Amino acid sequence: MRVALALLFLLALAVPAVAETPRHTPGFPDAETPEWFAELLRLLGDPELAELLLQLASAGPGSGEALEELVRRGALSPEQGARISRALERPLDELSGRVDQSLLEQLERLLVYGADSPEQLGGLLSTLLSLRESGLLDPYSFIAAAGILAKAFRSLGMEVPAELSYGMLSSLGELLTSLGSGAEEPKTGAGAGLPRLPELRATLPSVLGEPGLSPLVLLPVAACSLLALGLAYRYRGKLAGLVAGLWARLRGRPELWTLPEGSDPVSVYWRSVGLLERVTGIRKPDHATHREYLGSVLRASAELGRYGRAAEVFSEITGLYEVARFAGESREEVAARARERFGEMVESLGRP
Amino acid sequence: MSFIKDIRRILVDGRILIEKEWEINMIVACLLARGHALIEGVPGVAKTYTAKSVSKLLDLDFRRVQMTPDLLPSDIVGFYVFDQRTGEFRLRRGPIFTNILLADEINRASPRTQSALLEAMQERQVTIEGQTFRLEEPFMVLATQNPIEMEGVFPLPEAQLDRFLAKIVTGYVSHRGFVEMLKRVYEIEASIEELKPVIPRSELLEEISRSASVRVDDSVLDYIASVVEETRRHPAVRLGGSPRSGIAVLKLAKAWAYLDGRSYAIPDDVKAVAKPALVHRIILKPEYELQGVTPERVVEDVLTRVPVPKP
Numbered sequence: 261m262r263v264a265l266a267l268l269f270l271l272a273l274a275v276p277a278v279a280e281t282p283r284h285t286p287g288f289p290d291a292e293t294p295e296w297f298a299e300l301l302r303l304l305g306d307p308e309l310a311e312l313l314l315q316l317a318s319a320g321p322g323s324g325e326a327l328e329e330l331v332r333r334g335a336l337s338p339e340q341g342a343r344i345s346r347a348l349e350r351p352l353d354e355l356s357g358r359v360d361q362s363l364l365e366q367l368e369r370l371l372v373y374g375a376d377s378p379e380q381l382g383g384l385l386s387t388l389l390s391l392r393e394s395g396l397l398d399p400y401s402f403i404a405a406a407g408i409l410a411k412a413f414r415s416l417g418m419e420v421p422a423e424l425s426y427g428m429l430s431s432l433g434e435l436l437t438s439l440g441s442g443a444e445e446p447k448t449g450a451g452a453g454l455p456r457l458p459e460l461r462a463t464l465p466s467v468l469g470e471p472g473l474s475p476l477v478l479l480p481v482a483a484c485s486l487l488a489l490g491l492a493y494r495y496r497g498k499l500a501g502l503v504a505g506l507w508a509r510l511r512g513r514p515e516l517w518t519l520p521e522g523s524d525p526v527s528v529y530w531r532s533v534g535l536l537e538r539v540t541g542i543r544k545p546d547h548a549t550h551r552e553y554l555g556s557v558l559r560a561s562a563e564l565g566r567y568g569r570a571a572e573v574f575s576e577i578t579g580l581y582e583v584a585r586f587a588g589e590s591r592e593e594v595a596a597r598a599r600e601r602f603g604e605m606v607e608s609l610g611r612p
Numbered sequence: 613m614s615f616i617k618d619i620r621r622i623l624v625d626g627r628i629l630i631e632k633e634w635e636i637n638m639i640v641a642c643l644l645a646r647g648h649a650l651i652e653g654v655p656g657v658a659k660t661y662t663a664k665s666v667s668k669l670l671d672l673d674f675r676r677v678q679m680t681p682d683l684l685p686s687d688i689v690g691f692y693v694f695d696q697r698t699g700e701f702r703l704r705r706g707p708i709f710t711n712i713l714l715a716d717e718i719n720r721a722s723p724r725t726q727s728a729l730l731e732a733m734q735e736r737q738v739t740i741e742g743q744t745f746r747l748e749e750p751f752m753v754l755a756t757q758n759p760i761e762m763e764g765v766f767p768l769p770e771a772q773l774d775r776f777l778a779k780i781v782t783g784y785v786s787h788r789g790f791v792e793m794l795k796r797v798y799e800i801e802a803s804i805e806e807l808k809p810v811i812p813r814s815e816l817l818e819e820i821s822r823s824a825s826v827r828v829d830d831s832v833l834d835y836i837a838s839v840v841e842e843t844r845r846h847p848a849v850r851l852g853g854s855p856r857s858g859i860a861v862l863k864l865a866k867a868w869a870y871l872d873g874r875s876y877a878i879p880d881d882v883k884a885v886a887k888p889a890l891v892h893r894i895i896l897k898p899e900y901e902l903q904g905v906t907p908e909r910v911v912e913d914v915l916t917r918v919p920v921p922k923p
Contacts, residue, residue: 526923546919549879585923586829587876 647777671809685728
């Protein structure tokens with residue numbers, strides 16, 4: 261009890277420390293990663309380039325010309341231009357293998373048949389933005405997917421939403437930075453071979469990623485671990501049983517079909533119950549007596565027209581259990597008979 | 613143990629008492645457990661016939677008292693009268709000096725008379741003018757009451773209800789049983805009059821003694837205690853089962869096992885007798901009573917909550 265109180269006290273100290281650690285909201289520029297943002301600002305600083313960039317970001321009919329113009333003016337390298345152009349012209353080819361299959365199918369349908377309703381497009385936009393924010397969609401894939409979505413919006417006679425344009429712009433910025441630095445894949449996001457888990461630092465308080473953790477955080481973590489180890493040691497027997505049970509379950513509980521040497525009628529009965537529960541699916545509730553359970557087995561057997569012989573043998577095992585358990589009958593011949601009946605039951609149920 | 617088979621054969625298989633097997637078993641179980649039974653049912657559901665038939669088959673004296681508000685305790689236990697010929701007071705024994713006393717409509721008697729009867733039930737003796745008389749064994753009171761009647765009755769207080777080992781609630785027969793009864797009404801009446809004992813009194817006393825030695829495993833005792841304790845914890849209950857009610861469950865479970873031909877009790881016996889042994893000892897909270905919750909439902913609920921002995 262005293263140990264638990266001490267742990268609670270340490271945790272109470274640690275909580276404010278954790279709360280005060282800096283956090284990063286996914287989807288917003290991180291103060292530590294301004295490279296792509298700076299690149300974008302540089303391009304947007306020139307009014308003419310900004311106009312071309314916005315035209316490109318709208319993924320509209322003139323985006324191809326805007327891209328060519330950007331390359332011609334030296335704002336983008338030919339390699340950057342070619343890559344963006346590929347993403348906008350053959351989006352499905354570029355997305356294949358990079359996004360989730362269901363998303364790819366949705367986008368494909370959108371490209372082939374067009375949009376059914378603005379709500380459908382709104383839902384898809386939210387999906388894309390959330391994937392992008394969580395880092396599961398790299399900027400290159402986002403540009404390709406956003407291009408499809410922007411066309412769909414326009415086909416319904418709607419303006420391209422500002423969120424989509426912003427997402428496109430930020431992805432362009434990221435892509436330009438990554439291509440400029442010579443890297444094959446973008447710095448953030450999942451990159452090739454989706455899906456990939458987002459980086460831990462992007463979704464959790466940055467306390468775990470900070471070098472030199474505060475002792476106020478480390479101490480309760482260590483104390484909790486010690487407590488968990490202590491409890492595990494204290495209840496090691498139960499844990500071992502639990503693990504053994506789970507392991508047996510995973511292996512299909514073959515031990516249910518066999519009996520340990522010299523089993524008494526009580527063990528035989530419970531092994532039989534376990535076997536019947538497993539094979540027939542008739543559960544024995546805790547409040548049901550052995551006779552009530554036998555009744556439900558016999559009824560089920562009659563209704564299903566199956567397990568007749570097993571139910572008959574189980575009836576005898578139940579009787580032997582009853583005299584052994586409640587009448588104090590401990591003769592070996594009773595136990596031997598119970599074991600014999602169990603063998604018959606196993607045979608009638610069809611040993612695997 | 614063949615006497616219960618004979619009783620079933622004559623009364624149940626012989627269609628003298630139609631669809632009353634459970635009531636017959638419960639009355640005999642109460643007798644084996646040396647307890648008394650309160651039979652509750654509306655008028656005309658064969659409460660008196662059942663009690664009378666069982667007592668006739670068991671070769672026991674049977675008396676019936678119709679309880680009324682003006683009945684005095686002395687009308688039941690007896691009194692001394694002055695004999696002018698001998699010049700002495702002579703005891704005139706009341707109907708309580710019998711083996712099976714049917715106290716019909718017990719809730720119509722005044723509380724004073726009820727108390728006199730219930731005292732005799734508990735002590736198995738009566739005191740008249742300072743002299744104590746032991747009642748002959750076996751002694752059993754079968755009291756009946758009508759649950760519908762509200763006027764001119766004195767409902768039994770909880771402490772007095774607690775004296776009854778079991779409350780046997782009996783109801784109407786099915787349509788089929790009813791038609792059969794109508795067909796054979798004269799035959800049934802005549803058959804009851806012609807009933808002959810199936811067991812001598814001395815043997816019955818031995819059976820009573822043997823039924824008390826039924827083996828009850830510790831796990832079954834634990835189960836009984838858990839069931840009774842759970843009635844106290846039930847959210848709808850204001851007053852749950854007392855230790856005496858646990859003893860009642862135990863005695864009835866042993867008798868039930870004996871009637872089934874076993875020398876040991878099992879959890880099924882406890883389940884079978886829990887309702888009659890407990891329902892009249894449970895007091896519900898008024899708000900639950902208004903919602904239609906009954907003690908029977910509470911006991912059923914408790915039996916589905918308490919796990920049976922394992923392994």
